[in-house]
Amino acid sequence: MIHLPGVPAPLGRVIEILSSLPGVGPKTAMRLSLNLLSRPASDATQLAEALTVLHEQVGFCDVCGCFAEQGRCQFCDDTRRDATTVCLVEQPVDVLMMERGHGYRGVYHVLHGRLSPIDGIGPEQLNLVALDQRVVEGVAELIMATSATVDGEATAHYLANRYHEDRDHSEGGQQHKLKVSRIARGVPEGGELEYLDEHTLSRAVDQRISWDRVGL
């Protein structure tokens, strides 16, 4: 419990809670708390109510593991999306980042982690049973979009091998070919090459696309 001279305990409590959030230091927490105190009481009540129902009403999609209010998420429910193209990401927040691009029209599967032998996280700890089922039911393409970290890369390799197209994913005699791909990790829009790390740059070169496909 933080003790701040001259600060009433209830205010100190709010400052303490807010300063425990990522990216919020004690000064920002103090400013936010004082701002809440200066507003009408109804604003604080609204915030408290929104936080109260957050865990009650937001869970994970039964199919893909994205955020969902109930049962299935908006992506799995969207019939305009290509349900046979599945993008694999580590966390639900990665889906939100992908969606900011507005270009992807397939669906997702959230692993809820990545392989990390040091932390004792193996395939059993990832959301793979549901993915196995989806693959059997008919997925045309799996796109690896795990993080560009050592563990993220290892996870992508593991998954690519697990769902390799030569494996028999058939069910009830129906065979289908499964394509496995990976997002290119390139130069960010507007990014100066000098600020890129060497791995990003060398990979951007490795995964270059033909100029006539750039669309300039």
Ligand SMILES: [Zn+2]
């Ligand atoms: Zn879903």
